[in-house]
Amino acid sequence: MDRNQELFERARRVIPGGVNSPVRAFRAVGGTPRFVQRAQGAYFWDATGKRHIDYIGSWGPMILGHGHPAVVEAVQRAVTEGFSFGAPTEREIELAEAIVQAMPGLEMVRLVSSGTEAAMSAIRLARGATGRNRIIKFEGCYHGHADALLVKAGSGLATFGHPTSAGVPAEVVQHTLVLEYNNVQQLEQAFEQHGRDIAGLMIEPIAGNMNFVRADTAFMRRCRELCTEHGAMLVFDEVMTGFRVGLGGAQAHYASRIPGFRPDLTVLGKVIGGGMPLAAFGGPRATMEQLAPLGPVYQAGTLSGNPVATACGLATLREVSRSGFYESLAAKTRSLMDGLAGAARSAGVPFSADCEGGMFGFFLLPELPRNYSQVMKTESARFNKLFHGLLDRGVYIAPALYEAGFVSAAHSEQDIAETVAAAKEVFAAL
Numbered sequence: 145m146d147r148n149q150e151l152f153e154r155a156r157r158v159i160p161g162g163v164n165s166p167v168r169a170f171r172a173v174g175g176t177p178r179f180v181q182r183a184q185g186a187y188f189w190d191a192t193g194k195r196h197i198d199y200i201g202s203w204g205p206m207i208l209g210h211g212h213p214a215v216v217e218a219v220q221r222a223v224t225e226g227f228s229f230g231a232p233t234e235r236e237i238e239l240a241e242a243i244v245q246a247m248p249g250l251e252m253v254r255l256v257s258s259g260t261e262a263a264m265s266a267i268r269l270a271r272g273a274t275g276r277n278r279i280i281k282f283e284g285c286y287h288g289h290a291d292a293l294l295v296k297a298g299s300g301l302a303t304f305g306h307p308t309s310a311g312v313p314a315e316v317v318q319h320t321l322v323l324e325y326n327n328v329q330q331l332e333q334a335f336e337q338h339g340r341d342i343a344g345l346m347i348e349p350i351a352g353n354m355n356f357v358r359a360d361t362a363f364m365r366r367c368r369e370l371c372t373e374h375g376a377m378l379v380f381d382e383v384m385t386g387f388r389v390g391l392g393g394a395q396a397h398y399a400s401r402i403p404g405f406r407p408d409l410t411v412l413g414k415v416i417g418g419g420m421p422l423a424a425f426g427g428p429r430a431t432m433e434q435l436a437p438l439g440p441v442y443q444a445g446t447l448s449g450n451p452v453a454t455a456c457g458l459a460t461l462r463e464v465s466r467s468g469f470y471e472s473l474a475a476k477t478r479s480l481m482d483g484l485a486g487a488a489r490s491a492g493v494p495f496s497a498d499c500e501g502g503m504f505g506f507f508l509l510p511e512l513p514r515n516y517s518q519v520m521k522t523e524s525a526r527f528n529k530l531f532h533g534l535l536d537r538g539v540y541i542a543p544a545l546y547e548a549g550f551v552s553a554a555h556s557e558q559d560i561a562e563t564v565a566a567a568k569e570v571f572a573a574l
C-alpha cells in the first residue's frame with residue numbers, strides 16, 4: 145500500500161467515501177484518489193511525493209497557479225488582522241467594485257461562501273422579484289446542490305422534473321423544467337406552454353459540467369428574447385466561466401456577438417475567491433435591492449464576505465486584470481488543445497476539443513457534442529485508460545469525462561510540451 149492508499153483507507157473510516165465532495169473519489173475512473181500534500185505554481189505533490197501537472201486547479205479557482213506570491217502575501221496580511229467579524233469591512237466593497245467594474249451586466253453584488261449558495265439565492269431572488277415559481281434549467285448544467293436544482297427531465301414538456309437525489313421532495317422540483325441544451329425548438333415550446341409562470345431560466349453559458357459545451361449564439365439569442373418577452377429572468381451561472389474565460393466572463397463573449405446582450409442575474413464563484421470559499425450573485429440595482437435588508441427576499445450568511453477570502457479574491461482579480469493576462473492564458477490553452485489533437489490524430493484516436501480563455505474540454509469523439517446526451521456517447525472505458533495513463537505520467541486531469549479542464553498562468557510551454565508528450569504515449573496505447 146502506498147501513502148495515498150493508506151490515507152484513503154483512513155479517510156473512509158471517518159468521511160463518507162473518504163472525500164468531502166463526490167467527484168474526488170475517482171468512482172468514475174477507478175483507482176485511488178491522490179491526496180495532495182502541497183502545491184506550487186502549475187504542480188501539486190501527492191502523498192507519495194510524486195509531482196503532477198495540475199489541470200484541475202481546485203476545479204477552476206487557481207487561475208494564477210498555486211501559491212502566487214501576491215496572493216499569499218495578501219492572505220497572510222489579512223489573517224493577522226482577523227479571521228471573521230460578522231460586521232462589514234472595506235475589502236468587501238473593494239471586491240464588489242472590482243466585480244461590478246469587470247462585468248457590465250452587474251450593478252450590485254451580494255457576496256456569499258459557495259457557488260451552491262449563490263445559485264440557490266439567485267433562484268430565490270428571481271422568484272421573489274417576479275412573483276413566479278417556475279424555473280428552467282438544462283440537462284448537463286450543474287448549479288450546485290440546492291434542492292430545486294437537483295432535477296432531471298420529466299417525460300415530455302408538459303411534466304416538470306424528477307429529483308436526482310434522495311432526500312429531495314418531488315414537490316420541491318415540481319417547479320423546475322429541464323430542457324435539452326442548445327435545443328431552440330424545445331425552448332420555444334416551453335415558453336409557449338409555461339411562459340406566464342416562469343421566474344427565470346438558469347444556464348451555464350459555456351457548460352463546464354458536461355466537459356465543455358458552448359451555448360451557440362442563435363440559442364443564446366433565443367434565451368434572451370424569450371425571457372424578455374415573457375418577463376422571466378435570464379440567470380447566467382458563471383461560477384466556472386466568470387473571470388476564467390475572460391475578464392467579462394462568458395457574458396462578454398455573447399455580448400460581442402449579440403448586440404445589447406446582458407443577463408438579468410449573474411452567479412459567480414471559483415476564481416473570484418482565488419481558492420478561498422467565496423462566491424457572489426449580482427445584477428441590476430432594482431433587482432438586487434429586492435434582497436434583505438432592503439427588500440422582501442431573505443438571504444444571509446455568517447461568513448459572507450469573509451475578510452481572508454475577500455483578500456484572496458481581490459489579490460487574484462488584481463492579477464487577472466493586468467493587460468494581456470487572458471490573451472496569454474488563452475494562447476497557452478489553445479496550444480495545449482492543438483498539441484493533444486495532434487497526438488490523437490497521429491494515433492488515429494477520434495478527438496475533438498474546444499477552449500475559451502483558461503478553460504478547455506476535449507472529447508474522444510470525432511465532433512464536438514452540443515448537448516449532454518452527445519457528451520455521454522464517449523466510451524468511458526477509453527477515457528478511463530487515458531486518465532490513468534496521464535496520471536501515471538504525472539499529468540492530472542479531471543477524473544470523469546464530463547468535467548472541464550483548466551490551465552493557469554503558471555503553466556509553462558515546457559509543462560504543455562510535457563503533457564503533450566505524455567498524451568502521445570497514452571493515445572498510442574488506447
Ligand SMILES: *Cc1c(COP(=O)(O)O)cnc(C)c1O
Binds near residue numbers: 260261
Ligand atoms: C462549481 C459550480 C457550482 C457550485 O459551486 P460550489 O462552490 O461547488 O458550491 C455552481 N455552478 C457551476 C457552473 C459550477 O461550476
